[in-house]
Amino acid sequence: QVQLVESGGGLVQAGGSLRLSCAASGSIFSINVMGWYRQAPGKQRELVARITSGGGTNYADSVKGRFTISRDNAKNTVDLQMSALKPEDTAVYYCHHAYPTSGRAYWGQGTQVTVSS
Numbered sequence: 644q645v646q647l648v649e650s651g652g653g654l655v656q657a658g659g660s661l662r663l664s665c666a667a668s669g670s671i672f673s674i675n676v677m678g679w680y681r682q683a684p685g686k687q688r689e690l691v692a693r694i695t696s697g698g699g700t701n702y703a704d705s706v707k708g709r710f711t712i713s714r715d716n717a718k719n720t721v722d723l724q725m726s727a728l729k730p731e732d733t734a735v736y737y738c739h740h741a742y743p744t745s746g747r748a749y750w751g752q753g754t755q756v757t758v759s760s
Contacts, residue, residue: 644669645669645670645671645740645749646667646749647665647666647667647738647739647740647749647750647751648665648668648751648752649663649736649737649738649751649752650665651664651754652736652754652756653756654757654758655728655756655759656758656759657730657759657760659728660724660725660726660727661725661728661756662722662724662725663736663738663756664720664721664722664723665679665720665722665738665751666719666720667719667720667738671719671740673716674742674743674744675695675696675740675741675743676693676694676696676739676742676743677714677738677739677740677741678691678692678694678712678738678739679691679692679693679712679736679738680736680737681732681734682734682737682753683735686734690703691706691710691736692706692711692712693712694713694714694721696714698714705731706725706732709725710723710725710726712724721738723736730758730759731758732758733756733757733758734755735753735754735756737750737751737754738750738751
């Protein structure tokens with residue numbers, strides 16, 4: 644089992660910045676993928692960004708150039724630096740931890756990000 648604890652959500656004006664952090668604990672294997680998904684009211688959960696244990700990254704087109712994902716393998720943490728925030732970025736953001744070979748995946752409890760216009 645892997646437990647994920649998120650922090651850093653909140654309310655910010657459009658154009659502002661926020662940093663989300665997620666710490667993983669439990670039975671963690673070295674080869675994994677960590678990332679952030681988001682879900683806005685009435686919409687499906689979508690990938691925001693993810694990063695492999697080797698440092699490879701993927702971003703949703705809607706956040707490229709504005710968001711940066713990073714991780715610390717020694718601490719089992721993943722951060723999402725969000726800049727130039729837009730009202731459409733408003734959502735609950737979920738930390739995700741997965742093992743591609745086994746298919747096991749874990750979710751955090753979610754943290755609210757609200758961007759006011």
